[in-house]
Structure formats: structure tokens, C-alpha cells
Amino acid sequence: MKATIERATLLRGLAHVQSVVERRNTIPILSNVLIEAGAGGLRLMATDLDLQIVETIEAAVDQGGATTVPAHTLFDIVRKLPEGAQVELSAAEGKMAIHAGRARFNLSTLPRDDFPIIAEGELPTRFELPAAALRQIIDKTRFAISTEETRYYLNGIFLHVADDPVPVLKAAATDGHRLARVTVERPAGAEGMPDVIVPRKCVAELRKLIDEVDGHVGVSLSATKIRFDLGGAVLTSKLIDGTFPDYSRVIPTGNDKMLKLDPKSFMDGVDRVSTIASDKTRAVKMALERDRVILSVTSPENGTAAEEVPGDYSAQPFEIGFNARYLMDILHQIDGDMVEVHLADAAAPTLIREHDRSEALYVLMPMRV
Template identity: 80%
Template sequence: MKATIERATLLKSLGHVQSVVERRNTIPILSNVLIEATSEGTLRLMATDLDLQIVEQVAAAVDQPGAITVSAHTLFDIARKLPEGSQVQLAAADGKMQVVAGRARFNLQTLPKDDFPMIAEGELPTKFELAAEILKQLIDKTRFAISTEETRYYLNGIFFHVQDDVLKAAATDGHRLARVTIPRPDGAEGMPDIIVPRKCVGELRKLLDEVDGSVDISLSSTKIRFGLGTAILTSKLIDGTFPDYNRVIPTANDKLLRIDPKSFMEGVDRVATIASEKTRAVKMALDRDKITLSVTSPENGTAAEEVPGDYASSGFEIGFNARYLLDILGQIDGDMVEVHLADAAAPTLIRENDKAPALYVLMPMRV
């Protein structure tokens, strides 16, 4: 194999593929990126961790077609340190790969391409397109609520499902729930309920920043593939049942607080400065048009701040985890947010208004 490619192009593609590769691997080939030079003048880079696979095609001057695998992180670090604007020559022979750019040359260890594992996609019967901007919104407004608890593996991703004429994306860690609804895309009818894993969501979100138009999505009940211009991301789906989250969305919360999310967020953030790392609890005392945020910390002292809000129901106190509350408020784009409350022990519903595509549920804390 012999090919020449511009450093910036190589670096960008390696940046995409190497982040799929785990730093620690018991199987040596999984630390490698598969590089394939084709006679059509393209370089195909591929990396996998056996659950997630990325393939990217870039233009290159190919003198000799062929394929080889080489350490992904090492090649990425080399490309990063090569001079800007340089042409990088990649040549593989006799179990080694030579990388030459300007006066720098490296000889790297390789492994044969035949040992490189591929994810068998099988049939992907459901196919539809989504605008990159909409897919970004679905991810950004839900992924903060994905659980990191490995024992509840079925919560370690975003749940996508179609109901009537809408596509819903939801994530929860048991303390908070985020759900976004969009009109059902053409082709998504009859789609199976799927849970897209957290790592796939993270890699997809990075790639979406470079996609202008739409993303081709193909899926079955076990695999999903995203076509993102020059890159194709394929992932196994989480094999589990997502809980019926509709049961925790309150419908009878009769106390309504309308408040500016920015001043609310800043107030919570300020008083939470002294909250103990473990509980991060903030108490919210509601009175007619007066909301008092306070924190009491045994080791640091106390803090309180009044924030203006529109509230006309009977007064009461409720506690929240400050970080969870800030995560949700950070997703509100408008200049008004509705907080629907019931009592100090019941889940609280937070949304911009009843027409907003996103809604959030937050469980209270005892304070």
C-alpha cells in the first residue's frame, strides 16, 4: 500500500476514528485503525470497539492500493505533530508502515487487515432521514439525563420510539427525565423501540457538527447506522427494555411557577457554591411571587437568595439537587420557564410551555 494525503485531511479523519478506539485493549487489533487505499483514489479509515464502528472515506493520491492496520492513537499523535500544510506519505510493506512528511519519518508496527473485526449489520429495514440540526437537538436536550450506572444498563442510552405521528427521544437516570418530541419522519412508521448507547450518542454528536444537510438513518431492533457525509457510524443497540417513563410524568401538578430561567439558574448556581459535594441540595421556598433559594451546609455555612417569579398558589418548601436542576435549566432556550409543582415529595414537571417539544421531570430531595 502506498498513498499520499494532506496532513489536515488525515488529522481530521483520524480525529473522528481514533476516539472510538478504547485506550486500554486486551485484544491488540482493537487498538488499531484499518487504513485501506483504493484504486479510485480514496483512503478508507475504520475503527471499532466491537460495539461501535466508524468508517470514513477521504480523497488521497494512491500509488498502490492495499490495506493495513496500525495503532490509531500513535498515528493520530504523529499527524497532530507534523508540520501544517505538509503532505503525508503512508507506505506499508513487510509488516511495517512508513509515515513520511517533510524531514520526519516513522516506522510503525502493523497487524494484518484480515484480523480486523467488522460489525455485521445484517438487514436494516427501517430507513429515514433527519436534518442534522434536529438530531443535534434530540441529543443535546436529553443526553445529560443518561444514567451512568452500569447495573441499570438499559438506562445507559437514549430511548427512541414512535408513537402515533411522533418520534420521541427520552433519557432518565431515575432522578430526572428528559423527553423531546418531533414529528415522525417519513419511513419511521413501524420502527422498533430502540436504545442507542451513550458512547454512540457521544461520537455521533461530535460528527454532527460537521454535517450541514441531513443524516441517513437505517436501523433494525439490534443495530443502527448513521450516514454522515464522508463518515458512516454503525452501533449495536442496548439489548434491554426501557421502563415506561410516561408513568412518572406528572399530569396533576396544580401549583405553577413561571420564572426567567437565566435568573433562576444564576441564583441556584450562586447559593449552590457552598453546598456539600455529596448532596448538592438546594431548598426552594415558594411564596406569592417570591422564591427564596437557600443552602445549609454543616461544613461551609448558609446561603440564601431571592429570585423574582410569578407564583400564585399556596406557599411551601421543596428541595432539589442543584446540579440536576442546573442541567435542565441549561436546556431552556426561551426567556420563561414553567415549573409545575404538587408537593415536597412529588416529581416536578419543567418545560418552556405546553407547546414546547421538550419536557423534563425532576425528583425532589429531602432538605
């Protein structure tokens, strides 16, 4: 194969595919990126056997062909080449030559036939989501994805459709301490789709790619695989084989104490008082009084901190504690200038949202303080 390509174009494509490649691999071919040169330009592919990305980029192809080279090494080479350089790639006899200006590189290759490809099978459910809606789904839920490998069924975003009372697509993530859920209008074609859990790594790679999509993202899925068509790039992933818990049971409906406040000043106050919290006791105590909240932290090693934040509250005074980082993660997702905190008592789950019509809602379990 032989092709010439502009450095910036090649760098952008390699940046997308190389991030799927794991740094440590017991199977050498999985450290490589597959490069195919043809009439449509260059096709780059990388996989970790669970996630696969294919990206097509423009290039002047003199001779078609395919080979695989170490992904991170090639990315680092192209990244260090001078801006505006024309990169010439040519592969033959187990080597790939890279020429750009006065720079010359020779990389060892592995045969294209050894490169594994994820078999998608039938993907019967197909629909399109606006890139902005998919971005919102990811940004407002992924912070709550569990990192606990033993509860593997929580290591992703749960997608399912519902009719309540209008057809909607819901996305949820939880780690057992907090829950995030986003509801968007159900796209045409999503009716009857199976409930699926999209893995954390797929979510992270998808989020990087969405920013380069202006219109819609094509979504195709079955009960075991999902594919996202992002124009120049196609991301295919295996789904998590597990049952997501019935999270609707933990969303409180009878929390009768309402606190309204400015999310920015509330988050800043929590951030300031939690400065002295030790990692073990990341708890911040909220003392709710009429039209104000007193935030406080007590640390045996560091001392105490307190701050008063104005808020709209007229129910019975009481105290409740939360993990400061979890609380700030949720407040960080609130876009407006008002947040509603629905409380019941010091031990019950707390509901947080912008207002009763907002697409996103959050549930946070309190801590004993």
C-alpha cells in the same frame, strides 16, 4: 499500499475514528485503525466490537492496499506534524512508513484480515433526520443518561414512535432521578420502527460528527443495530438489549402549582447558593412565595447561603428541595427567556418546560431538605 494526503484532511479523519478506539485493549488489533487505499481515496475504520466508524477521505493513491496501525499513535504523529504538510503513507512487510517534510516514522502493523467488522445484517427501517433535529435530540436528553452499569437499559437514549395525536418520534433518557424527553415530527420511513436504546458511547461519537453535517443524517436500524450515515462518515452501533421503562407514567399531568421565571437568573441563583453545598448534600431548598422564590442551602461544614429570585407564582406557599446540579442541567437546556415549573407538593415529581408547545420536557424528582 502507497498514498499521499494533506495533513489537515488526514488529521480530521483520524480524530473521528481514533476516539472510538479504547485506550486499553486485551485484543491488540482493536487498538488499531484499518486503512484501505483505493480509487475513492483512503478509507479509515475503527471499532470496539460494539461501535464501528468508517470514514472516507480524499487522497492521492499511487498503490492500493490495506493495513492496520495503532490508532492513537498515528493520530498523535499527524497532530504534531507541521501545518500544510503533505503526508506520505506507504505500507509493506509488516511496517508502515510515514514521511512528511523532514520527519520519518516507521510503525508496526497488523494484518488487515485480522480486523473485526461488525456484521450489520438487515436494517429494515430507514429514514432521514435533519442534522439540526438530531443535534437537538442529543443535546436536550443526553445529560439525563444513567451512568449506573447495573441498570444497563438506562445507559442510552430511548427512541420510539407514537401517534399522539400526530405521528411523532420521541427520544427519552433517565437515570431515575430526572427524565428528559424530546418530541419531533416523525420522519417518513420511521413508521413501524422497533423501540431502540442507543448506547451512551454511540451518542457521544454521533454528537461530535453531526456538527460537520449541514443537511440530513441517514438512519437505518433493526432491533439490534443502528447505522448513521453522515456523508463522509458512517457510524454503526449495537443497540442496548433491554427494555426501557414506561417513562410516561412518571410524567405528571395534575401538577396544579405553576411557577414562571427567567431561566438564566434562576440558574445563576441556584449556582451561587450551591457554592457552599457539600458534595453529599447537593440539595438547594426553594421556598415559594407570592411572586418570588427564596433559594437557600445549609451545609453543616460550610454555613448557609440564600438568594431571592423574582418569579410569577400565585399558588399556596410551600417549600421543596432539588439536587442543585440536576436542576442546573435542566435549566441549561432552556433556550427561551421563560421557564415553566409545574409543582404539586414537596414529594411529587416536578415538570419543567419552556411552554406547553415546547418539544422538550423534563421531570425532576425532589429531595428531602
